[in-house]
Amino acid sequence: MNVKKKELLGLLLLLSVMWGSCARSNAPLDADEALDYCAHQVERALEALQPRSYTMMPRNILAGDTQEGWNCREAIPQEWCSGFWPGVLWMAYDHTGDEALRTEAERYTASLEYMASRPAYDHDLGFIIINSFLKGYELTGDAHYREVALRAADTLATLCNPTVGTMLSWPRHVGDYGGHNTIMDNMINLELLFWAAENGGGNHLRDLAVAHAETTMQHHFRPDGSCYHVAVYDTLTGDFIKGVTHQGYSDESMWSRGQAWAIYGYTMVYRFTRDERFLTHVRKVTDCYLQRLAATSDDNIPLWDMDDPRGTAAPKDASAAAIVASALIELAGYVEEADAQRYRTHAEQMLADLSTPQYQCGESSVAFLRHATGHHPAGSEIDASIIYADYYYIEALLRLHRIEE
Numbered sequence: 001m002n003v004k005k006k007e008l009l010g011l012l013l014l015l016s017v018m019w020g021s022c023a024r025s026n027a028p029l030d031a032d033e034a035l036d037y038c039a040h041q042v043e044r045a046l047e048a049l050q051p052r053s054y055t056m057m058p059r060n061i062l063a064g065d066t067q068e069g070w071n072c073r074e075a076i077p078q079e080w081c082s083g084f085w086p087g088v089l090w091m092a093y094d095h096t097g098d099e100a101l102r103t104e105a106e107r108y109t110a111s112l113e114y115m116a117s118r119p120a121y122d123h124d125l126g127f128i129i130i131n132s133f134l135k136g137y138e139l140t141g142d143a144h145y146r147e148v149a150l151r152a153a154d155t156l157a158t159l160c161n162p163t164v165g166t167m168l169s170w171p172r173h174v175g176d177y178g179g180h181n182t183i184m185d186n187m188i189n190l191e192l193l194f195w196a197a198e199n200g201g202g203n204h205l206r207d208l209a210v211a212h213a214e215t216t217m218q219h220h221f222r223p224d225g226s227c228y229h230v231a232v233y234d235t236l237t238g239d240f241i242k243g244v245t246h247q248g249y250s251d252e253s254m255w256s257r258g259q260a261w262a263i264y265g266y267t268m269v270y271r272f273t274r275d276e277r278f279l280t281h282v283r284k285v286t287d288c289y290l291q292r293l294a295a296t297s298d299d300n301i302p303l304w305d306m307d308d309p310r311g312t313a314a315p316k317d318a319s320a321a322a323i324v325a326s327a328l329i330e331l332a333g334y335v336e337e338a339d340a341q342r343y344r345t346h347a348e349q350m351l352a353d354l355s356t357p358q359y360q361c362g363e364s365s366v367a368f369l370r371h372a373t374g375h376h377p378a379g380s381e382i383d384a385s386i387i388y389a390d391y392y393y394i395e396a397l398l399r400l401h402r403i404e405e
């Protein structure tokens with residue numbers, strides 16, 4: 001493509017992003033109806049979880065599975081998704097007020113408590129505790145949930161390396177990457193540190209979170225606002241060594257969920273810090289995602305990796321769309337009206353697409369959504385229902401419903 005053509009294409013993409021149109025589905029979205037659908041699927045999922053074990057957490061329903069119910073995994077620190085199902089139950093309870101759902105949420109949440117005071121296996125302790133204990137605390141104000149979350153924050157903080165300025169995301173992979181590794185997903189877990197600092201856990205936790213966000217902002221992004229999945233640092237000097245991928249198509253590609261974690265993570269960091277640097281950054285990271293989405297996808301749901309050379313023949317990742325939709329609804333609350341409207345429109349279009357029969361499982365299984373992709377390079381959970389796609393979908397719907405009200 002010659003330079004003029006490239007410039008023209010860039011301009012057209014930018015315009016489509018600015019107007020929030022993207023020539024995508026304009027299916028109307030009824031957030032309340034979609035939330036009722038989620039509550040119905042949760043009821044069905046609970047029925048299918050028989051005999052019920054509160055230490056077995058729903059994880060996925062794979063393409064080709066013939067059963068309606070979830071495949072479950074044991075709630076251990078190595079199972080990073082352990083907190084999502086309790087979180088889904090808490091949010092279904094939030095929507096319905098059904099006390100039976102609250103009881104189930106409490107029981108599944110309780111089985112994760114032991115992780116709060118064991119040595120941290122990795123950064124995913126944040127995902128596990130934020131989605132279960134923090135969600136439960138927000139909804140019930142239960143002092144025990146607060147105490148467990150505070151303990152977990154202290155445990156998570158032990159992964160921080162002050163020389164580097166970030167958490168060591170995967171202690172088990174230091175040898176593989178040749179240094180201290182920090183993954184973009186880790187941004188989400190800063191919420192536990194920020195929250196703890198505001199709830200009696202000590203200001204040092206906030207300092208660690210801010211340092212992590214600043215260091216990541218400095219090294220983990222390319223000039224266009226796209227991000228690496230993994231940043232590798234020298235453990236002893238703190239020097240940045242390289243950016244690589246773990247779950248993306250290539251080191252330089254845009255792994256959609258990685259970019260989604262960045263959008264969600266920096267929006268949350270701005271919520272706690274009100275530091276304009278983070279807001280400016282997240283807007284750039286978001287606009288980069290939206291431009292690439294418009295250029296590569298035939299709807300508002302991204303390919304699992306925006307650089308997969310198969311283009312629209314490549315699997316999608318509904319989870320990335322749900323994460324971004326949830327983040328955009330929050331981000332819309334931090335910007336002036338024209339941009340707020342633009343972000344909200346994008347979020348609604350993403351949720352509208354996710355709420356069509358193409359992406360909703362309906363009666364075919366108990367999950368909310370299909371077409372998520374977990375770890376494509378490992379050949380795992382490709383084009384599947386995955387519990388975290390459901391978690392961010394219901395969270396985004398609740399956020400939207402709240403602002404509509």
Ligand code: GLY
Nearest residue numbers: 080185247257374
């Ligand atoms: N945190 C792992 C993933 O996003 O797949």
